[in-house]
């Protein structure tokens with residue numbers, strides 16, 4: 183009879199392989215079951231264009247002073263560069279009035295002062311409205327235009343600005359952002375070294391059964407595998423939508439944690455061109471021209487990277503657009519329409535107006551909102567919901583079922599390094615329990 187595994191890890195994203203590597207390092211038997219036919223999860227460096235690596239998931243090492251991936255990169259000769267580039271801020275009529283930027287630079291401080299007197303959270307939109315209403319130095323025209331420039335956090339939070347928690351934007355910075363030259367997958371590939379033979383791809387887990395308290399049974403379409411523990415690193419979007427069935431049902435605290443966690447809709451689409459038609463800068467921030475929610479690309483803030491320059495390794499010029507909802511799902515559902523959708527925005531970047539906007543030679547798009555193995559981009563919390571509460575339930579797991587992933591941590595939450603650390607955290611707990619059990 184086959185020996186029962188010490189642990190099964192569901193998912194081969196950063197948290198999953200970090201967990202598996204730690205378990206294997208400590209001498210425990212482990213198998214990783216990955217649903218997709220590719221590795222990396224939301225770390226997804228797409229090299230299919232043949233001309234440049236395009237990051238469809240994570241691009242930056244955020245919080246560099248608290249980021250264990252930096253040391254891994256350094257030790258393995260992976261080139262990282264600081265991304266301190268300043269951005270040109272523009273709307274569909276061209277660069278915006280720099281005075282707006284100056285007025286807006288006080289917004290963070292205004293929110294800080296607000297929360298000294300008021301404990302209750304408000305939405306980003308409400309906070310912006312309050313700021314604009316308060317400000318005695320703004321003209322009526324500036325009061326109308328400024329809100330659009332201040333709603334940019336809507337992109338990273340992946341939510342409508344009516345839902346983004348203003349409090350969640352107050353976190354102190356933990357270091358400058360770094361970029362991985364030539365592709366984030368270089369870091370993933372280093373971490374997965376030595377455990378490749380333990381990973382099965384194209385193997386979605388269908389259910390996890392803990393009815394027998396002495397073991398956990400993980401079912402795929404073709405196998406039933408038993409282990410002492412399972413670490414589930416599937417994204418929170420998958421768990422919320424019952425992408426994996428738990429038998430018996432998870433405890434109510436766990437379900438409540440899932441209910442209170444929202445899923446961001448952040449997407450990326452890259453357009454590759456024969457020739458650059460935009461200003462020679464690293465980054466651009468597009469500012470919407472209205473607060474309409476009609477789904478037009480010109481109604482929302484966007485970050486656009488001059489990818490060729492930014493990434494330093496492309497053969498052709500390219501622009502990478504990072505999007506908030508509802509735009510993300512729009513182009514992810516049908517990438518063939520992405521260029522038409524963003525044409526009005528790209529038009530505004532065209533320096534030589536006498537030449538028509540060229541068509542892209544290649545479009546590479548993320549699919550996070552339409553992919554059954556992500557079901558959104560990452561965890562996020564709307565006004566009134568509390569990450570710390572939810573994380574407690576994720577960290578506790580239930581019985582032999584444990585959870586890792588970007589959504590299971592407060593430190594480094596949503597980020598690649600948070601995911602990585604959470605995998606090691608869960609593996610260490612299991613190592614402890616198995617080792618004690620053997621004594």
Ligand SMILES: Cc1cc2nc3c(=O)[nH]c(=O)nc-3n(C[C@H](O)[C@H](O)[C@H](O)COP(=O)(O)OP(=O)(O)OC[C@H]3O[C@@H](n4cnc5c(N)ncnc54)[C@H](O)[C@@H]3O)c2cc1C
Pocket residue numbers: 192193194195196197198215216217218221222223224225238239240241242243244385386387388415416417420425426448449450548550554555556558559560586587588589596597598599601
């Ligand atoms: C658009 C976007 C931009 C981002 N930008 C940044 C950034 O710049 N910097 C940063 O630090 N972070 C960024 N992130 C977040 C970062 O990518 C994630 O935090 C991190 O990759 C998550 O790792 P994970 O292990 O938690 O989950 P994942 O990487 O999603 O791994 C989970 C794995 O589980 C698998 N799975 C799902 N269901 C099943 C199943 N039923 N059976 C088996 N396997 C299953 C999935 O296929 C996946 O491989 C970004 C994410 C997105 C989407």
